[in-house]
Amino acid sequence: MMMHNWFTCKIRYEKIAENGMTKKVTEPYLVDALSFTEAESRIIEEITPFISGEFTVAGVARANYSEIFPSDEADADRWYKCKLWFLTLDEKTGAEKRTATNILVQAADLRDAIRKLDEGMQDSMADYVIASVSETAIMDIYPYTVDPDVKPEFENTDRR
CATH class of the missing domain: 3.10.20 (Ubiquitin-like (UB roll))
Structure with missing residues (x-):
């Protein structure tokens, strides 16, 4: 990853x-x-x-986004900041521990954002609670992509 x-x-x-x-x-x-x-x-x-x-x-x-769930649907033209609480149990005290994380979701509206968030999180083993979902002003995102035409500065020097 x-x-x-x-x-x-x-x-x-x-x-x-x-x-x-x-x-x-x-x-x-x-x-x-x-x-x-x-x-x-x-x-x-x-x-x-x-x-x-x-x-x-x-x-x-x-x-501060731990994950981004983009969408290629035509009507998913807004970005929503989703604040989640991950819930874990402290083994010693038995107290519930909450850890906050932010996830950015591209969706058509609030309902769609929550649906896409749940879809994106379905493989997560952790228990979570959605603390808030709010629309952002973000226009677009530019993830880093490796250019396949760019060769590494140093080729593999391992000659066996």
């Missing part, structure tokens, strides 16, 4: 509204990167083809 380091990158630019007027907007995107610097350069690379005119990266911050 690949570990992801998610960063929220805020892009500020002038958007043309439906009435033809331009207004400044700041839109958050989620980027998988190793560092703040890489997150900034990746979002610039990803967003440049889609924004005509100038834009600035208004901010880069760590995003």
Whole structure:
């Protein structure tokens, strides 16, 4: 399993509204990167083809998501932050221990988000409670993908 380091990158630019007027907007995107610097350069690379005119990266911050459940359904055009409590039993005291985690789910609406969350969690052996589900302003996410054309810097030097 690949570990992801998610960063929220805020892009500020002038958007043309439906009435033809331009207004400044700041839109958050989620980027998988190793560092703040890489997150900034990746979002610039990803967003440049889609924004005509100038834009600035208004901010880069760590995003605390343990998992992301994307969807390729056409109507699943929103991202929902789902806060879960994982419930475990403390062997010594017998007390219930709660551990919070955040999962991002792409869905059409709140009901769909909960359904997709439960589907995504069905292989989990842990007991969990959904603490909250809220719509985010995230426009899109950019997971890290390995480019198959890029060769490693060092080829396998093992010559037997």
